[in-house]
Structures are given as C-alpha cells and as structure tokens.
Amino acid sequence: MADRPRSPIADRMRRIPTSQTIAVIEKARALSAAGRDILNLSAGEPDFETPENIKAAAIKAIHDGQTRYTDVAGVSVLREAVTAKFKRDNNLVYAPGEVIVGTGGKQIIFNALLATINAGDEAIIPTPCWVSYPDIVSLADGIPVIVPCSDAHNFKLQPDALESAITSRTKWLILNTPSNPSGALYSREELSALATVLRRHPNIWILTDDIYEKLVFDGLPFSTMAQAAPDLRDRTLTMNGCSKGYAMTGWRIGFGAGPKELISEMVKLQSQSTSNTCSIAQAAAVEALSGPQDSIAKMVTSFQERRDLVVRLLTSIQGLTCGTPQGAFYVFPGIRHFIGKRTAGGTDIVDDEAFVTALLAEEGVAAVHGAAFKYPGHIRISYSTSVTQLEDACKRIHRFCSSLH
Structure with missing residues (x-):
C-alpha cells in the first residue's frame, strides 16, 4: 500500500x-x-x-544614498539615539551593543522569545493581552500561561497572581504598559510590587512592551520595570519603538535594550531572517528620537x-x-x-x-x-x-x- x-x-x-x-x-x-x-x-x-521633520529625514537619506545594507542590529547612529532616548526618558543607561533595532516591535519580541525558549518553557502573560504574545510563545515551542486580571484591578497583574502562576518551567513574564487592549498603566509602585515577587525567582526574565509609552493621559508619569527595579535590569528586555508615539506604524521600527548576552543572540537570529531594518526607515527613526518632540x-x-x-x-x-x-x-x-x-x-x-x-x-x-x-x-x-x-x-x-x- x-x-x-x-x-x-x-x-x-x-x-x-x-x-x-x-x-x-x-x-x-x-x-x-x-x-x-x-x-x-x-x-x-x-x-x-508622520511628522514632517521625520518624513524630510527619510527623503534626505534617499538623496544621500543611504540605500544599502546596514549592520543587522541597526546603524550606529540609531542605536546611539536609542540609548539617548532611554537615558532621557527612563533614566536607563545602555551601551549601543545592548540595543537591537528590528522591523517593528513584533520582531523584537519574536527574536527574544525564539532565542530563549526551549520546548516546554513557560511564559506568563497577564490578560487581556495583545493577541500575538501567546502565539509567538507557542511558535517558539513554549507554553503561554494565561493569567486573567480582573477589571476590579483595572486589568493589571497583582503580585499574588504572579506568584501563583510561577512554576519551575517559567522563563518569561511579559508585561505591556500602557496596555493593548485595556489602556491600563502600571505605576512605579505597582511594578515595584511585582519586582518583589520576581526577586524570589532569579531564573525568570522580564519582557516589558512599552510601545505606547508616549501615549499616557491625565499627566500621569510613565515607568518601566528596569527603571522601577534597577537590580532586575540584567534580566529585563525593554522593548519600544516609533510606531505609536511618532505615528510611524508603516515605517516598521522597533527596538529593544537588554543585557548583551541576550541582545547578541537576538542579533544572530535576525541575521538569519530579515537582516537589517530598512535603511531609510532607520534614518527617519533617528530624527524621530533625536528631533523635536512637540x-x-x-x-x-x-x-x-x-x-x-x-x-x-x-x-x-x-x-x-x-x-x-x-x-x-x-x-x-x-x-x-x-x-x-x-x-x-x-x-x-x-x-x-x-x-x-x-x-x-x-x-x-x-x-x-x-x-x-x-x-x-x-x-x-x-x-x-x-x-x-x-x-x-x-x-x-x-x-x-x-x-x-
């Protein structure tokens, strides 16, 4: 037969x-x-x-011949602009070698999870959550651990719920603030409370998706995990990008900062997938991060x-x-x-x-x-x-x- x-x-x-x-x-x-x-x-x-100064920077880059391959992790001037942004906005200090630029924030997340998750590893995902987190974890042979967060707590993860979700297989905690879809914003104090739990579990990495950082209301301050808990910096990947705050969704610019050991593996993976992000979009991103912010x-x-x-x-x-x-x-x-x-x-x-x-x-x-x-x-x-x-x-x-x- x-x-x-x-x-x-x-x-x-x-x-x-x-x-x-x-x-x-x-x-x-x-x-x-x-x-x-x-x-x-x-x-x-x-x-x-997209603001006119950012468009103009892209047009200038075309006329200046910036149309060739770049370093996989991004041109040095953009990675320096990213480190300056983190210092200015979040009081976080990174070297350019601790930064990677990707084709949108989604690629940064994909790179990180695919580079670190082994079959059966778990990633804790508070919900409601962005639709792609669980699927990227699954694609990486991991197990998404869904933790529903009550609307009574404004859809935010509570320390006791985090502790209950942790097992010996937990590899990542994924946080998004402000949140898609709820718009929930974690305060510095709320992040610090979660950090207290994470200190008891030194093998867990933290991925914080800050793509909506610039869109915070009522004069409230923005905080990110590596800022709220500096001692967790070396196991935190801070992801951000130009898509939302600079109205650049189609330009596809995301970036991440974290320990060099992790970033190097993410760069290796990206070198075998998309390689560098569009050189013209990178020039626009330099202007977005370094130019007028009004x-x-x-x-x-x-x-x-x-x-x-x-x-x-x-x-x-x-x-x-x-x-x-x-x-x-x-x-x-x-x-x-x-x-x-x-x-x-x-x-x-x-x-x-x-x-x-x-x-x-x-x-x-x-x-x-x-x-x-x-x-x-x-x-x-x-x-x-x-x-x-x-x-x-x-x-x-x-x-x-x-x-x-």
Whole structure:
C-alpha cells in the first residue's frame, strides 16, 4: 500500500491562528471597498500623519544614498539615539551593543522569545493581552500561561497572581504598559510590587512592551520595570519603538535594550531572517528620537479628549460597562450583559465574537472581540479616528445594544 501523502505544512503552524485583529481590519476594509458605510474602530494605529521633520529625514537619506545594507542590529547612529532616548526618558543607561533595532516591535519580541525558549518553557502573560504574545510563545515551542486580571484591578497583574502562576518551567513574564487592549498603566509602585515577587525567582526574565509609552493621559508619569527595579535590569528586555508615539506604524521600527548576552543572540537570529531594518526607515527613526518632540503632546491631548468623549458616550448605554483607560488609544468595555440576547436581525449573541460580528453586519461598526485578547466578555474599541466618526459609531453601538432582546 502506498504511503499517504504528508502535508507540506509544518506542525507548528497548527499552534497559531492568523492575527485576529488583522482579520477584523481586513474584513472591515473589504466591506468598505464593496460600498458599505463602515466605521472602523478596530485599527491599532494612530490616525495622525508622520511628522514632517521625520518624513524630510527619510527623503534626505534617499538623496544621500543611504540605500544599502546596514549592520543587522541597526546603524550606529540609531542605536546611539536609542540609548539617548532611554537615558532621557527612563533614566536607563545602555551601551549601543545592548540595543537591537528590528522591523517593528513584533520582531523584537519574536527574536527574544525564539532565542530563549526551549520546548516546554513557560511564559506568563497577564490578560487581556495583545493577541500575538501567546502565539509567538507557542511558535517558539513554549507554553503561554494565561493569567486573567480582573477589571476590579483595572486589568493589571497583582503580585499574588504572579506568584501563583510561577512554576519551575517559567522563563518569561511579559508585561505591556500602557496596555493593548485595556489602556491600563502600571505605576512605579505597582511594578515595584511585582519586582518583589520576581526577586524570589532569579531564573525568570522580564519582557516589558512599552510601545505606547508616549501615549499616557491625565499627566500621569510613565515607568518601566528596569527603571522601577534597577537590580532586575540584567534580566529585563525593554522593548519600544516609533510606531505609536511618532505615528510611524508603516515605517516598521522597533527596538529593544537588554543585557548583551541576550541582545547578541537576538542579533544572530535576525541575521538569519530579515537582516537589517530598512535603511531609510532607520534614518527617519533617528530624527524621530533625536528631533523635536512637540508632535507627541498634540497627539496625547487629542487622544485624551477622544477618550473622554467615548467613555462618556459608552457609559450611557445601559448594560455596557466601560472604565477610563490611562493610556494608549483603546477602550475595553464589558458586554457580558448582552450575551444570550438576540439582535434585531435575528442573530443570537452567544459570545463576544458574535456581538462584534453582528455589530459589523447590522450597524457597520468594526470592533474586536475580547476573546482575541484572551479575555472574553469584552470588546476593544479604538478611538483613533475623528470625533465625528466616534460620535456616529457610539450612536450606532447604542442603537445596537438597545435593540437586543
């Protein structure tokens, strides 16, 4: 008997789905292209233009012939700009050899986890969390340990919950502050409390995703783990980038700083995948980090005004709960009250995915279901769009929720 044909697809690909946020965004775009009136509140990027000085730096780099391969870890002037940023903003001192530049923050995270996780190693991931953390851990043969964080604690990991999740196989703790999708911001004191637990477990590494660092509201200070607990610096990877704070999502610039032993292995891995980040984007990133920073304050002011508007409008909807996030540009309202009801169009709301699917089909509002962030019963709404569209979208959400029976 002939052998059955084997699938050409690797088994590891069965462990991960397509990014669910990207899937929602693409569906909304397709409906809009087909002529539907769609209000897309699913996007995870600022609606601001990249500042003109940053664009000009990229154009100059092209004219100056900066169009060739660079060092895998990034050009020296950019790595120096990154170290200056960490010193200026976070009082962290790194040498350029402790810095790597990647094609977006996602590559930095991917490099770190793939370079360190052995089969069966565990990574603690507080939820709600960015959709890619668990999947990257799984792709690296690791085990994501999901730790739900109560909305009573503003979706933030508590020290006792961290202690309970730790085992002999724990390799990483992954923190994101401010958080996607909840907008939760860890204070220096809250990070210090987590550090107290981590000191009892010297084999655990900390990955802190600070990509929304610049987007903090109400005049609150930002803190990162290596800053709050300097003694943990040598087992902390601090990841950041230009995407959110400088409205440079398409430029694909992320960077990480940490102990040279780890960074060297991440550079080795990157040398066998993408090699260097786009040289033109690197030149733009130098200007972003080193040039005028006034565009950030304008963006923060605008996002805070929109946050206040959306929270006010959503909290007026009976049955929907919505806290006030401290950073990023998302709200993460609870919709558990509506589970088990039926829409005016006859769709049964069996879970949060059914809720956002029906909301898109019946009202033309695109949001992302909480289960995508490992936290069912909620939805993520991005307020990175115009006030007019936000007001219209909230009216549609109100009408949709009011029609459920």
